[in-house]
Amino acid sequence: MYGKGLRALSVTTLITLVGAFALVFFYAPNDADQGFVQKIFYVHVPMAIVALFGFIAGGIFAIQHLRTRDPRHDLRSYVAIHISLILAIGVLVTGSIWARAAWGHWWVWDEPTLVSFLIVFLLYATYQPLRFSIEDPERQARYASVFAVIAGAFVPLNFLAVRLAQAYTHPRVLGTTGGSMPGDMRLTFLIAIVGMALLFITLWKFEMAAKHARANLRSLRRKLGVDEVPAARRTAAPSL
Amino acid sequence: MRVALAVLRKELRLELRTLESIPGMALFSVTTFVVFHFALHRGQVEGDLAAGILVVTLLFAGMLGLNRLYVADEEQGGFDGFLLAPVDRTWLFVAKALALLAYLVVLEIVAVPAFALLLLGPGIDQALPELVGVLLLADIGFAIIAALVGALAVRTRARDLVGPLIALPLLVPVVIGTARALEPLLLEGGAEPVPARWLLILGLYDLIFGLLAIAVFDPLLED
Numbered sequence: 001m002y003g004k005g006l007r008a009l010s011v012t013t014l015i016t017l018v019g020a021f022a023l024v025f026f027y028a029p030n031d032a033d034q035g036f037v038q039k040i041f042y043v044h045v046p047m048a049i050v051a052l053f054g055f056i057a058g059g060i061f062a063i064q065h066l067r068t069r070d071p072r073h074d075l076r077s078y079v080a081i082h083i084s085l086i087l088a089i090g091v092l093v094t095g096s097i098w099a100r101a102a103w104g105h106w107w108v109w110d111e112p113t114l115v116s117f118l119i120v121f122l123l124y125a126t127y128q129p130l131r132f133s134i135e136d137p138e139r140q141a142r143y144a145s146v147f148a149v150i151a152g153a154f155v156p157l158n159f160l161a162v163r164l165a166q167a168y169t170h171p172r173v174l175g176t177t178g179g180s181m182p183g184d185m186r187l188t189f190l191i192a193i194v195g196m197a198l199l200f201i202t203l204w205k206f207e208m209a210a211k212h213a214r215a216n217l218r219s220l221r222r223k224l225g226v227d228e229v230p231a232a233r234r235t236a237a238p239s240l
Numbered sequence: 241m242r243v244a245l246a247v248l249r250k251e252l253r254l255e256l257r258t259l260e261s262i263p264g265m266a267l268f269s270v271t272t273f274v275v276f277h278f279a280l281h282r283g284q285v286e287g288d289l290a291a292g293i294l295v296v297t298l299l300f301a302g303m304l305g306l307n308r309l310y311v312a313d314e315e316q317g318g319f320d321g322f323l324l325a326p327v328d329r330t331w332l333f334v335a336k337a338l339a340l341l342a343y344l345v346v347l348e349i350v351a352v353p354a355f356a357l358l359l360l361g362p363g364i365d366q367a368l369p370e371l372v373g374v375l376l377l378a379d380i381g382f383a384i385i386a387a388l389v390g391a392l393a394v395r396t397r398a399r400d401l402v403g404p405l406i407a408l409p410l411l412v413p414v415v416i417g418t419a420r421a422l423e424p425l426l427l428e429g430g431a432e433p434v435p436a437r438w439l440l441i442l443g444l445y446d447l448i449f450g451l452l453a454i455a456v457f458d459p460l461l462e463d
Contacts, residue, residue, distance in 0.1 A: 066459050123409035130406065133396040142459045143392055147406065149456050150388065150449075154410055157448060161413035161441055 002209035006202075013202045016195040020188065028188040037101040042188060044094040046196035047087050048117060052155055054084030054200055055124060059152020062145035074141040074238045077148050079207045081127055083200060088121045112163040119158055123151050131236035141238055215240040243327045247335035252342065254312060261308045262346050269301040269351035273358045284361035291422035294355055295415055298348065298375075299382070303404045305343050306386040309336055310394040323461060333457040337387040344379040360426065367431035371422065374434060377442040378418040384446065385410050388453040391460045417442040 024042045031038035061077035064070075095114055096106045108114060130147055134140040255261055276293050277283070285293060313319050322332055352371070356364050364371060385407055393403035417438045424432035 066456065119409050119412045123406070126402070126405045126409075129398075130392070130396065130402055133398050133402055135397070139395070142462065143396075146392060146456045146459055150410065150452060153448065153452055157445065158413055161416055161445070164437060164441065 002205050002212055006205055006209060009198070009202050009205065013195065013198040016191065016198055020192040020195040023188040023191060028185050029182070034102050037098065040094055040098045040101075042192040044091060044098055045189070046193040047094065048091040049193060050196045050200045051084045051087035051091055052120070053197075054080050054087065055120065055155055056152050058084065058148045059155075062148035062152070065141065065145045066149070071141060071238050071240055074145060075211060075240060076208065077145060078131075078238055079204055079211070081124060081148060083203050083207065085121075085124050085127070087200070088117070088124065091117060092121060112159075116159045116161075116163065120151075120155055123154065127151070128236055137239060140236070211237065212240070241331070243325075243331035244334040244338065247322075247332060248338050251335060251339035255339070255343070261305050262343050265301040265304050265343065265347045266350040268304055269297050269347065270354045270358075272297045272300065273351075273355055277359060282359075285359050286361040286426055286428040288419070288423045290355075290360055290426040291419045293359065294352070294422065294426075295378075295419045297355075298344075298351060298378075299408075299411065299415060301347055301351065302340075302344060302382050302386065303407065305340055305347075306390050306403050306407060307393075307400050309340060309386065309390040314394045319461065329458050329461050330454050332461070333387055333391070333453060336390070337383040337453075340386050341379055341383040344382060345376075348375055348379070362426065362428045362430075364426070367425040370431070370434050371425050374418060374421045374425070374439070374442070377439065377446060378414055380446045381414040381442060381449065382411060384449050384453050385414075388449075388457060388460075391457065413445050414442065417445065 020042065024039055028039070028042070030036055058077045058081035061073050061080060065073035065077060095117070099108055099111070099114070100106050127144065127147060131140055131144050134143055273293070276297070280289075310319075313322070322329070352364070352375070389403055389407040389410070392406065393399045396402045421434050421438035421442070424434060
């Protein structure tokens, strides 16, 4: 059921992302202070925003799992957090490159957005070890959901605390003032966000479709009396 | 509430008889102050450095308490007994958090004077009421997170690792808030007032995670 519309969605994602990158290189003006380097912004910031919303989405699926005890919700939460975690690594890498180019250091501690993102990343990095260290699949799903709910609520609160703690050096792109970006940059940025969000949704659906296909295959084999297919490698993904 | 008090009484009695957590936590904190003295090569500290040392030491000492909090229940069937009793499970969380809060208060009664004697440059007597208030807010936050994460970690394979790994990032806002709030209190040449926004952050954290923990604690105990 996750395979439905996947091709159309993939094509849309591809077109949006290619369009966004075309705009980045040929339409958006170079930044007055930072020049060409600033263009990493159109990858870095959308990735960060999508990753954070992915973490929060994982928390929302986890709430549904705790309410209904349907393993499919746990799988949704697992896949959302998994993809967000991969994006988060990308965010930290691109952020470091940008920081090196703009401020001359790979890592800047008096920089609330960087630091709070690192804390969120470290927290979610324990999601997989937590799953791996619980044997019973049903308990694993419940505990992982509890973790995902707490961590999802932690994301906004952590940003508030860390942001208050330090002076602002990081540019505020979606702050309350908000009017600092010229129109053509803003348009490019918005399209980049949409492209990244579509990429997330596409990857999520692909992963869900693959997991469902594997579960279906396994149940069909079981019905045919074939021995259980050995798992390719150790995984903590929820089995349906 | 009666249930929580009964469990709390059991926890405290268990701790008084076995003396498993609190002496270890207190000794750990004093040792850590000594280690800080050699690592930093300083006779005295003040201001932000003092606040950081105190907060980090208390945090790590608290981690010892987190790891011990549910071990007896897991190993000796306390969970099963509690699940068989016809009571609301949330009370177990409340009792554990209160027990840990009590441990932390005792720990700080030992650790803060030791810190003042061993490392702190300026005296703390004039700032004592504010210091107690800030630490109490921090302890509530720590106790909530630790009671929740401890329950999450105790039935995993690597529980001594999983607990702190999850709890440390979750507690970063508490660490920031406490360190920033304590900083003006530990300044050389007289304490300055605590900025209200850090107290607000700590209070907000305690409130949000308290409610959240009560909401999600139940699924941790089933089976």
